[in-house]
Amino acid sequence: MVKPTDSELEILHVLWVNGPSTVRQIHEELSRNRDIGYTTALKLMQIMYDKGLLTRTEDARSHVYTAAVSEEDTQRSLVDRFVETTFRGSASKLVMQVLGHHKASREELDEIKNLLKQLDQTSPDKQ
Amino acid sequence: MVKPTDSELEILHVLWVNGPSTVRQIHEELSRNRDIGYTTALKLMQIMYDKGLLTRTEDARSHVYTAAVSEEDTQRSLVDRFVETTFRGSASKLVMQVLGHHKASREELDEIKNLLKQLDQTSPDKQ
């Protein structure tokens, strides 16, 4: 599984949210958040195409790019790597860290509780 | 807050676990996991010293290095950054990802449930 860099992740995120886009569209989105030249965005996307992170088709005179990797898969592999380097493989330590310090909203906490319930149904304990 | 690189994190981890160490001791530990030259470890630690990630004292002829940042603080800031880049700021999405895919052990799940209970006591809801 290819590991996208931070900049590549920005671009993937736009594609995951907005769907297939041209360099111009991506550049416009990225420009909302930070200063970035058009050819910089282009170059990044060409590199991502070479790496296999994006596919593309010719539409009239410009290319239309599509994410070649799913958000789910990408996040999973990034999390795996992160858990490895930062928490020496302990996923639960990561969760504890996040729950302890990020003030998750009421809804988010409820979501997490529901997920835990589901996990319990799969292999319930006595509590 | 300074962001340690992956290699620097390896060294910090050894220092967090083993306490103050010489370059030689660190090099021996790192060598368990991968090929790395002595001067490579030395150079990394010198850079970390310059960055303020380590302190050091002269012991006889060699230096003894100590982590200048805590494991807790470092992990928190790395998690913050990671949540930002990979989950666009949604800490709960990260938690969902981890709980959904990493099979946490029974004990780990219980730990997490207890933590959630504590959070509830701070600001309980009707469930």
Next chain:
DNA sequence: TTGCATTTACGAAAAGCTTCGTATATGTTT
């Protein structure tokens, strides 16, 4: 068709990370 705007392609610079070779200093042993 000539010129203009837009797009892609290409190359390369700048910065950060990792790596190590070589030189220098310092202590130890004979």
Next chain:
DNA sequence: AAACATATACGAAGCTTTTCGTAAATGCAA
């Protein structure tokens, strides 16, 4: 003291990531 082992300091190479300038191609408009 001389030779040796061990430590540090320094510089630089090789890679990756990010950035953009410039050139070449392509379509549109006058």
